Amino acid sequence: MKDNKREKDKNDILGDVTNSEYKHGFVTDIETDIIPVGLNEDIIRLISQKKGEPEWLLDFRLRAFEYWKNMPMPKWAHLNIPEIDFQSISYYAAPKTKDAPKSLDEVDPEIIKTFDKLGIPLEERMHLAGVAVDAVMDSVSVRTTYREKLAELGVIFCSFNEAVKEYPDLVKKYMGSVVSYRDNFYAALNSAVFSDGSFVYIPKGVRCPMELSTYFRINAVGTGQFERTLIVADDDSYVSYLEGCTAPMRDENQLHAAIVEIVVNERAEVKYSTVQNWYPGDKEGKGGVYNFVTKRGICRDNAKLSWTQVETGSAITWKYPSCILAGDNSIGEFYSVAVTNNFQQADTGTKMIHIGKNTKSTIVSKGISAGRSQNSYRGLVRVAPNADGARNYTQCDSLLLSSECGAHTFPYVDVKNKTAVVEHEATTSKINEEQIFYCNQRGIPTEEAVALIVNGYAKEVMNKLPMEFAVEAQKLLQVSLEGSVG
Amino acid sequence: MAASEQYKQLLEEHLSLINKRASQPMNNAREGAIKTFLQYGIPSQKEELFRHINIEKLYTPDYGINLARVSQSATQDVYRCSVPGLKTQTIYVIGDIPQVCENQSEVEVMNMEQFATQYPQLAATYYNKLAQTSTDGTVALNTALAQDAVVVYIPDGVVMQTPLQIVNVLNSNTPVMMNRRLLIVAGKNSVATILVCEHNLSESQTLATQVTEIFAGENSQIEYYELEETTSTSYKVSSLFAEQEANSNILIAPMTLHNGETRANYNVEMVGQGANLNITGLSICDNSQVSDVYTRVHHRASHCESNQLFKNIVSDNAVVSMTGKVLVEKGADKTVSQQSNKNISMSQTAHIYTEPQLEIYADDVKCGHGATVGQLDESALFYLRQRGIPEEEARMMLMLAFADDILQRIKLEPLRDRLRSLIENRLRKGDTKCSGCTMCK
Numbered sequence: 001m002k003d004n005k006r007e008k009d010k011n012d013i014l015g016d017v018t019n020s021e022y023k024h025g026f027v028t029d030i031e032t033d034i035i036p037v038g039l040n041e042d043i044i045r046l047i048s049q050k051k052g053e054p055e056w057l058l059d060f061r062l063r064a065f066e067y068w069k070n071m072p073m074p075k076w077a078h079l080n081i082p083e084i085d086f087q088s089i090s091y092y093a094a095p096k097t098k099d100a101p102k103s104l105d106e107v108d109p110e111i112i113k114t115f116d117k118l119g120i121p122l123e124e125r126m127h128l129a130g131v132a133v134d135a136v137m138d139s140v141s142v143r144t145t146y147r148e149k150l151a152e153l154g155v156i157f158c159s160f161n162e163a164v165k166e167y168p169d170l171v172k173k174y175m176g177s178v179v180s181y182r183d184n185f186y187a188a189l190n191s192a193v194f195s196d197g198s199f200v201y202i203p204k205g206v207r208c209p210m211e212l213s214t215y216f217r218i219n220a221v222g223t224g225q226f227e228r229t230l231i232v233a234d235d236d237s238y239v240s241y242l243e244g245c246t247a248p249m250r251d252e253n254q255l256h257a258a259i260v261e262i263v264v265n266e267r268a269e270v271k272y273s274t275v276q277n278w279y280p281g282d283k284e285g286k287g288g289v290y291n292f293v294t295k296r297g298i299c300r301d302n303a304k305l306s307w308t309q310v311e312t313g314s315a316i317t318w319k320y321p322s323c324i325l326a327g328d329n330s331i332g333e334f335y336s337v338a339v340t341n342n343f344q345q346a347d348t349g350t351k352m353i354h355i356g357k358n359t360k361s362t363i364v365s366k367g368i369s370a371g372r373s374q375n376s377y378r379g380l381v382r383v384a385p386n387a388d389g390a391r392n393y394t395q396c397d398s399l400l401l402s403s404e405c406g407a408h409t410f411p412y413v414d415v416k417n418k419t420a421v422v423e424h425e426a427t428t429s430k431i432n433e434e435q436i437f438y439c440n441q442r443g444i445p446t447e448e449a450v451a452l453i454v455n456g457y458a459k460e461v462m463n464k465l466p467m468e469f470a471v472e473a474q475k476l477l478q479v480s481l482e483g484s485v486g
Numbered sequence: 487m488a489a490s491e492q493y494k495q496l497l498e499e500h501l502s503l504i505n506k507r508a509s510q511p512m513n514n515a516r517e518g519a520i521k522t523f524l525q526y527g528i529p530s531q532k533e534e535l536f537r538h539i540n541i542e543k544l545y546t547p548d549y550g551i552n553l554a555r556v557s558q559s560a561t562q563d564v565y566r567c568s569v570p571g572l573k574t575q576t577i578y579v580i581g582d583i584p585q586v587c588e589n590q591s592e593v594e595v596m597n598m599e600q601f602a603t604q605y606p607q608l609a610a611t612y613y614n615k616l617a618q619t620s621t622d623g624t625v626a627l628n629t630a631l632a633q634d635a636v637v638v639y640i641p642d643g644v645v646m647q648t649p650l651q652i653v654n655v656l657n658s659n660t661p662v663m664m665n666r667r668l669l670i671v672a673g674k675n676s677v678a679t680i681l682v683c684e685h686n687l688s689e690s691q692t693l694a695t696q697v698t699e700i701f702a703g704e705n706s707q708i709e710y711y712e713l714e715e716t717t718s719t720s721y722k723v724s725s726l727f728a729e730q731e732a733n734s735n736i737l738i739a740p741m742t743l744h745n746g747e748t749r750a751n752y753n754v755e756m757v758g759q760g761a762n763l764n765i766t767g768l769s770i771c772d773n774s775q776v777s778d779v780y781t782r783v784h785h786r787a788s789h790c791e792s793n794q795l796f797k798n799i800v801s802d803n804a805v806v807s808m809t810g811k812v813l814v815e816k817g818a819d820k821t822v823s824q825q826s827n828k829n830i831s832m833s834q835t836a837h838i839y840t841e842p843q844l845e846i847y848a849d850d851v852k853c854g855h856g857a858t859v860g861q862l863d864e865s866a867l868f869y870l871r872q873r874g875i876p877e878e879e880a881r882m883m884l885m886l887a888f889a890d891d892i893l894q895r896i897k898l899e900p901l902r903d904r905l906r907s908l909i910e911n912r913l914r915k916g917d918t919k920c921s922g923c924t925m926c927k
Contacts, residue, residue: 076534078845383859385834400849403816409844415859416838418831424842424857430849 262297285343288315732758
């Protein structure tokens, strides 16, 4: 009898998990300035013109477009991607603003309300939280906070467009140096049509005093968002960067192809944390964001780059935050929790390219699949012939919450150096019945027990998130796995 | 592309000759195979599953193929294999022609013609049943060209008393290609031990393609060992297909001590509940040896268990690659699957690729995989040297210990002992040939 009840409890919880709905789906009514659908040279010139870009950037876009035209859409991922008509998308949408807002009063109250709903501390709360936010509403940066304070230290934190105008030398030097426009299909597309993004420069020897944060939000029907983030941490500097995204509920699929480039110079350290919660589509698998992201960083001597991600959203996720460990003694880290539910598909992982001597990398990936979703880990660890003393540890675990879902692991290990030590370990299993039983025995109801187990399961990664972000991540896990996470 | 063209032309010109000198079941399969081959061709290195070996290169040389089935003059005495304590029933395959003699036991070992005459029904059912599902052009080409097969039939309830040894040998002064087939049909409750040895006495470039099909009936137990001891001019492309009925038990143990370039595929379909599979392989590669292993274990029924362990010791310019896929279908609950690939790299120029993959569509499973690439444990080495063991010797001990893990899984004791000494010889770079074997002297 009790067994039956327990079974029922568990089914309820799994049902809850499967049935929980996307809570951040609301549409803000703001006038937007949208250019016609389609993609051709004229559109690219138009985007560039609208942004008042210099000639060299337009050239870069056109070169990328020229290259993209001849590229086929990649098919290798374990994803079922519906045919995307790139000509039926509008590649630029900007909230209509007269002039750039100088103070909080000038920011559209609707926009501020949107952020309020998401719980972003944009006003006084933000000051208390010590977070500087460069909020991107669709494609144009709305408001950048704390810039002056950061400027005192010489830290540049602004929208990509501003950086192009104000710091063209830096942008010219580093843009495309880590992710070339020839890199892959979506990187080429982004390079051709990118709308806006963030730019961060940390000067030599500066430790950025606060967490830098950007919120992306897709907000207009039928527009893809193509951000570009460039972070440059000069010698001996440190920065922690947070990226989080939520998107309103939409019926049609939205395309999102971003590029994040990070340059970590000698002895510098960059910590990049992401909470991704794009609209995942409804329970029937209708709608949802297609998320094709190219994220990569390059580490010089003694540098360290750490990626942490909590992926709960998007109908399709295609994302491999990577580290090129070019400098000696450099360190790369990747911590990931990926949750898929209903009809979501995720193919995510990392690449660690060991080139310098005594380079180290750690990969910890936790996948949780529920509903009828497909969740894949795909990772590459490559040790180049000269990377003496390279060390990698990889652990990827998958947790299965329903009998209809899939969990897959595709690790690639390529070693060309005899001194390398590379370890890979992966497990796939459902929630341990014995653990649930153990909790039950001690008076913990099944619901809480499942929560406890899932929580503990993801903890290793959640612990890596900065304090300010952990709360948001917790919230998203709650939304995605309601009823099982306490 | 050029390689595919070459064989397409060959098939067009000589199809009638191939058919004339082959038995009916093989001819029946040929047409479909040719179609498949024309569709897929020889895989190019750009294909995901063939990234670490250049298959086209292996097929490109202008090989002679013994389509007219001219029997070779070698006497079997030359090829006697005498592993101490290992008593086997031996049959020889010279080139790709099986030299089948009288059956010495209740287990029937024959060529395809005999099989088709005695058991036409079985021949029609089993030959090419699994291989035809493959989309690998090399498998289709083997089916299209193969003219004879070794067939091992173990009827229901029969327990093989003496292990069967199949010795593939070759002696040719010109570049040749051989297309070998092996079909093993094990009935219910049968027990069989089969050892396949691969030898090559030729100096010239050779390509051996092999397609093996194993059908394991309910409760059957099959041990299948492969020992590859060829030369640096030997290319080999082999594909093994196995189908496991309920509660059957298969052990597949390939050992590569010496070869040129080898691609080995192992495809196992676990269709019956409670089946058990062990694949355990060892490759010792130096110079410019290439060993590329691909395994695909398909869990289609519940309560099955699969276990894979591959170990490689790599030095000089050798390349080893292991890609393993475990696929658990929906409904294959209570699956337990473990896959492990361990590599020791001894040189700066050796390349190791390892890709253990899991694709799981069921929820009540326990699956794991692990892969390591590393060197000998420095502290273990230090420990041994502290105790007065010279460094070279200490290294040898550790390497043997590494390989011993695989040997422990070999149930055939005389073979295990023989392999142990072969491996030691091999690692000491001494006489790497099977010393008991008259052909190698």
